Amino acid sequence: MKDKITAIVVESVEELNATLDNEVDTTFAEKALLYGGNGMLDSIALVSLIVIVEEKIQDELGVDIILANEKAMSQRHSPFLTIGTLSNYIKTLVEKEPHD
Template sequence: MENSIKKNILQLLNNLSDEIPELKTANENTKLYNGFGGCLDSLALVSLVADLEELLSEEFDKEIILADEKMMSARNSPFKDV
């Protein structure tokens, strides 16, 4: 399941690579959020998380919520990398 989720994240990042060229070579160590040295601003991160929630909800046929207010402001954010 973990590999499937990583594959979905990398697929979504690849879809963004036309707008953000740094994502063409994204891998599981790619830094995401620019607050942590990544290439996504807050709006792009929210969009990525929303797209990923939708994709995973469809794949696993369950409602999936990846972000809430606490996660988005956490010091050790789960969104700093893939």
């Protein structure tokens, strides 16, 4: 499941890259910096990525998730830092949701 989720996130980032001036380097997949610190995404690009990922998770896994919720925003370590942290966060959400 984790590999599938990571692939979805990488695919989503690559889709978003087409609209960005400064692309996220997905060469090292899970270590790719997304948001905060040295991340390549500003807040608008992060919101766009969240929408793309939520739609792809629904389409490919049949699970409705909300990534930008109170839990995500209040965590000490943001789940949006890297592709790896985002994939891990999505995995925990998907495992909690009933599948279609």
